[in-house]
Amino acid sequence: MVDMWDLDSEAIEERVAFRAQVRDLVWRETKRRMGFTEQEGPATPNALSPTSRAAKAVHLAYLEVATEVGDAARALAIDVAARAGRAGASYADLGEASGITRQAARKRWPEAVGTHWALYLLTGKSHPHGMAVRVLRSSSKAIETGRTAVDEGALTEDGAVGAVVINAAREAVWACYFNDGTYAPEEVALPEGLLTVPVPGSPEHGDWLHKFDQFITRNL
Numbered sequence: 182m183v184d185m186w187d188l189d190s191e192a193i194e195e196r197v198a199f200r201a202q203v204r205d206l207v208w209r210e211t212k213r214r215m216g217f218t219e220q221e222g223p224a225t226p227n228a229l230s231p232t233s234r235a236a237k238a239v240h241l242a243y244l245e246v247a248t249e250v251g252d253a254a255r256a257l258a259i260d261v262a263a264r265a266g267r268a269g270a271s272y273a274d275l276g277e278a279s280g281i282t283r284q285a286a287r288k289r290w291p292e293a294v295g296t297h298w299a300l301y302l303l304t305g306k307s308h309p310h311g312m313a314v315r316v317l318r319s320s321s322k323a324i325e326t327g328r329t330a331v332d333e334g335a336l337t338e339d340g341a342v343g344a345v346v347i348n349a350a351r352e353a354v355w356a357c358y359f360n361d362g363t364y365a366p367e368e369v370a371l372p373e374g375l376l377t378v379p380v381p382g383s384p385e386h387g388d389w390l391h392k393f394d395q396f397i398t399r400n401l
Contacts, residue, residue: 266293298323303343343397
């Protein structure tokens with residue numbers, strides 16, 4: 182874990198300068214959204230009277246942009262951590278690079294490191310469906326677990342009705358649903374738009390989950 186006190190003065194200056202650049206970027210985008218040019222409006226977020234209505238509007242707009250920047254940075258970190266893991270980085274490496282402990286890195290990016298297979302289970306017999314995710318160490322075990330879960334899911338209202346297995350590259354390699362006609366799990370080919378699964382935490386991942394839900398529901 183990186184401690185600012187352990188950095189030399191040059192490294193500290195670089196980080197301070199970088200954060201200043203980020204603040205400047207956020208402020209310039211805030212002014213743009215408020216309709217100001219670079220030369221117009223307040224020079225800084227604190228240039229107005231701190232208790233004025235104008236200051237309130239500026240700070241809320243500033244907060245909105247800062248929040249978007251944080252969301253974008255977290256999504257980027259998820260993607261980069263996954264790519265680093267596929268390139269052979271360990272959780273200790275990810276922790277050192279991001280200034281956190283190995284355990285914190287594992288908790289923050291649970292799917293980033295190691296050869297693993299993620300099993301997504303669509304649960305519940307009626308809308309809204311739920312979603313459960315399990316991580317396994319072999320494709321055969323993931324597929325077996327998914328097929329069993331869907332087979333047994335018919336016995337309960339909240340059991341699994343569909344399953345998909347993805348590899349470490351986030352590619353869907355197997356899927357099935359419970360066929361009410363045959364009373365058994367039936368393998369199914371996913372459409373092209375569902376073959377690549379975005380990283381968890383990203384807006385695209387939520388969109389993928391929704392589309393997977395719709396696809397399985399149409400087959401039920």
